[in-house]
Amino acid sequence: MSAKVICVTNQKGGVGKTTTAVNLSYYLAKDRHKTLLIDFDPQGNATSGLGVDKTDPQTLGFTMTNVILGSAELSQAIHPTKYKNFDLAPTTPELANAEVEMANMQRKFVRLRDAIRSVEVNYEYIIIDSPPSLSLLTVNGMIASNYLLLPVQTEFYALEGVAQLLESMKLVMKQANPNLKLLGVLATMYDKRTSLSGQVYAEIEKYFKKLTFKTKIPRNVRVAEAPSHGVPVGAYDKFSKGAKAYKDFTKEVEERTKNG
Ligand SMILES: Nc1ncnc2c1ncn2[C@@H]1O[C@H](COP(=O)(O)OP(=O)(O)O)[C@@H](O)[C@H]1O
Numbered sequence: 001m002s003a004k005v006i007c008v009t010n011q012k013g014g015v016g017k018t019t020t021a022v023n024l025s026y027y028l029a030k031d032r033h034k035t036l037l038i039d040f041d042p043q044g045n046a047t048s049g050l051g052v053d054k055t056d057p058q059t060l061g062f063t064m065t066n067v068i069l070g071s072a073e074l075s076q077a078i079h080p081t082k083y084k085n086f087d088l089a090p091t092t093p094e095l096a097n098a099e100v101e102m103a104n105m106q107r108k109f110v111r112l113r114d115a116i117r118s119v120e121v122n123y124e125y126i127i128i129d130s131p132p133s134l135s136l137l138t139v140n141g142m143i144a145s146n147y148l149l150l151p152v153q154t155e156f157y158a159l160e161g162v163a164q165l166l167e168s169m170k171l172v173m174k175q176a177n178p179n180l181k182l183l184g185v186l187a188t189m190y191d192k193r194t195s196l197s198g199q200v201y202a203e204i205e206k207y208f209k210k211l212t213f214k215t216k217i218p219r220n221v222r223v224a225e226a227p228s229h230g231v232p233v234g235a236y237d238k239f240s241k242g243a244k245a246y247k248d249f250t251k252e253v254e255e256r257t258k259n260g
């Protein structure tokens with residue numbers, strides 16, 4: 001059995017990719033699934049959101065930057081988190097430079113896939129947090145994955161750029177990874193007091209139909225506060241609306257991936 005690999009992606013920034021990657025990983029692990037979160041965004045928000053200091057090489061050890069440059073195996077860059085079943089492969093800002101170097105390397109599109117193959121037997125789920133671009137890192141993420149998970153902020157212009165993302169996905173399927181599937185579209189920062197959120201959700205449903213997750217992630221201050229304490233919202237305030245939504249959403253992900 002090999003891991004189900006899910007790439008959390010949307011080339012827009014600030015739509016909830018990292019928040020979703022961290023909290024999905026947390027609840028999968030809590031549900032006793034052995035889970036690895038790969039921070040594949042040079043901004044390293046997933047790394048710092050889990051309380052790991054990305055500027056301190058002493059505590060950090062090897063990271064995804066080393067893995068991409070070929071100076072470490074992925075297994076060496078995997079660190080346990082304080083949560084059972086939940087491992088993290090952190091990153092540093094230098095991953096951005098590594099991406100530039102990677103452009104001249106052999107097998108540049110499949111470096112992440114090759115790395116994941118060496119550890120995937122150890123996990124049930126591998127979650128990849130990707131940068132806000134359709135860059136070489138993101139393409140590596142798509143090629144390495146079984147599923148794409150698309151968080152969409154329920155705001156104006158929510159679906160802007162989504163067509164382009166789906167084009168990239170098609171291209172990746174044609175050229176490199178025919179089995180890639182869209183796992184679903186997750187509405188984030190939903191505000192039930194505004195009609196706009198409802199309208200955008202309806203628009204998402206109209207376009208993506210059953211691929212739209214039923215759970216909407218509400219805009220919730222506890223979700224926004226948790227990363228500054230270096231913890232997932234489920235560990236920060238498990239009774240908050242945001243934590244509950246991520247827990248429900250995780251059930252939907254488990255259901256959708258149980259036969260795949
Ligand atoms: N459901 C939410 N409620 C309130 N704030 C949120 C929520 N989801 C994300 N945020 C905040 O919005 C910002 C962007 O989210 P993030 O997950 O970092 O997006 P991305 O990874 O797509 O750039 C962060 O400051 C995060 O804490």
Ligand SMILES: [Mg+2]
Pocket residue numbers: 017018019041045130
């Ligand atoms: Mg992010």
